[in-house]
Amino acid sequence: MSSENKQILTTDGIPLEVSLKKAEKKNKVKAFLLVAPLLLFIIITYVFPIGDMLMRSVDDKMVTEMLPKTYKSMETWDGEELPPEEVFEAFYFDFQKLIEEEREGKLSTQLNYTKNGFKSIIKKLRRKSKSFEEGNYKEQIMSVHKRWADVEYWRAIKRRAPAYTYQKYLKGMDMFENEKGEIVNVPEDRRVHRILWLRTLEIAFFVTVFCFLMAYPIAHLLATLPMKYSNLLMICVLLPFWTSLLVRTASWMILLQQQGIVNDFFVMIGLVSDDNRIEMMFNKTGSYVAMTQILLPFMVLPLYSVMKTISPSLMRAGKSLGGTPFIAFWKVYFPLTIPGIGAGCLLVFILAIGYYITPALVGGASGTLISNQIAFHMKSTLDWSFASAMGLMLLSGVLVIYWLYNKLVGIDNIKLG
């Protein structure tokens, strides 16, 4: 048709497309202004901190900045034998500057992370370097302590040269880079994190399974009961939701402890003897029980909202066509609830994988999760870069799960309400 090629004009003679864009521009600006506060909020509270975390986890500028001259002179050193005189000289001047700024202690801490034994020799160097003479620094420094004449220690200093490092991530996986630059596992008796990662996945997985098993019948009841009963049940489901997390966790402590109500009851009915009470807290059981209860509504609600939309006539149709109640459920009802199952499981799993307060309070030593370890490094060891690294590992784990879910089920199939 000829009109397809011809530009359509409005009555004022302006091309229609231009006119349309003009008319829509105002709406677009309005729409943007409406979301702008939220966008700003997300950038400030989400994008920026995560970016900062990422920087922190790989940041290794401290030593680089403390020894600028040394690293400059080390560029030509091959690391095979002891470095030449220029390196020692540069190191001496960098070190003097640090002493003036009283930062040599930090240097010793940092270098000690890389190789044990730096702390004492740096302290000694500080004392002795006051009486150093000009020239031949190599000899003078090496005479302070025999480790200064050991090439291993100079290699250790060189390893800290790059401004960025992935060491913290290796540490999070219980690995490290040895002197030869190979990535190896830490000795078996010092592997903490891998156990924690696995335990986190295990607890999150089983909490999700338990939540699903408990929530499915509840959600089905909610969706099919007459209004007046379903409202009551809904309140029962939501009531814990409105109670403080700490209060709920504390009540589990009262219930589950060895002198607690559940154990008292077991003793009363003779299930266990009084001196043989079951340990249900400060271990995995505690984490399972409390987390399942706390995360249950996150499974019930998406399931309920999906089940609510499934017409009861579908089940009837299944039965009238000859399917037993089980077949009608399994072939007709269940497949239709998959979007809700997906949403609920994803939600519960992701929440459980990063759970902190409850495992900290009722988990004990064997029930703590990776997030407790992160908090430990934030608050106690003050190794924030390590905490950031583990936080990012957790985040990427969640993203991987999300990606997998999207591949398997499709994220557009999800239904939260």
Add this chain to the structure above:
Amino acid sequence: MASKKDFVKFDKVDKSYDGKILVVKDLQLDIAEGEFITMLGPSGSGKTTCLMMLAGFETPTNGEIYLDGNAISSIPPHKRGIGMVFQNYALFPHMTVYENLAFPLRVRKIPKDEADKKIDKALSMVSLQGFAARMPGQLSGGQQQRVAVARSLVFDPQLVLMDEPLGALDKNLRESMQYEIKHIHESIGVTVVYVTHDQSEALTMSNRIAVFNDGKVQQLSSPDELYEKPVNSFVAEFIGENNTFAGEVSDISDGKCKVKLANAEILANPISVKGKGEKTTVSLRPERALINPSDKMDNIHNGKIEEVIYHGDHTRVRINLLGNPEFILKIPNSSSNLDIKLGNEIKIGWNSDDARALDPK
């Protein structure tokens, strides 16, 4: 084999949901094999409850339902082998058309090649060949309806129930689907129990119609009889249009009765009145009254035209007649009806046979 007269039998069936109100009262209903029977009635009249009891989704509070001579109250729905078409089709949205139709065959463990033949046949019956791979969501309302019909027939049930299957379709589609369902019924001879509140649907499709009201069957008869010879004033009101006169029987003899109105007397056909002094409602179909009648008619009265409504093929005239200001006449549009003008006085006549004196409302 001769068709059974009581292929489906409701025997003194009562149904109550709350133990206080009977939704279905003492239902006695026989359905012959191969029959197309419609349960017609206003909402809340108990017709859908009857269907659900037959399908097995509700149990009778009292009484028994027989299918082919066997009591079925204790048989669960999936063992009854009754096909059913639901109000909103109830197609399984996560299955293709093919899988929807295969469902009843798979649960019956019918081999795949035989099942495929049956599915092809069922789809061609509703002229939907080539749609097998579509999802229900990709079909129009009418097509979904056809799939639902095909699915209810694919496993060769002896009885098919349809619960207002055409309620969600627009008027034109509904009419063409009515004929389609009727033709399918005629060609395969399955027994159909059809529930609707649409009287024209019932009149077009059924062999017999059971008019429900207040949990009871008011009348069970063929469509023409239902329209021409309603047995009570509810049926007369519910089916088609109806003109009524409320009055009192003043004389009854020779199969005719005189009914005294407020200021006149008319002759009527006594259906449910027995003697003098009884209150009655006389019912008369609009097309049975004529203007400028011949003298042979035994009821001739004058009325004043109050309103003239043009309907294309006919004109409806509202007349104030014998104290009833809502008397409706249907006049075919032809050039002869020139004196139908607002305010004119005209003569109206009808035969006393067509004026049925029924129970008072």
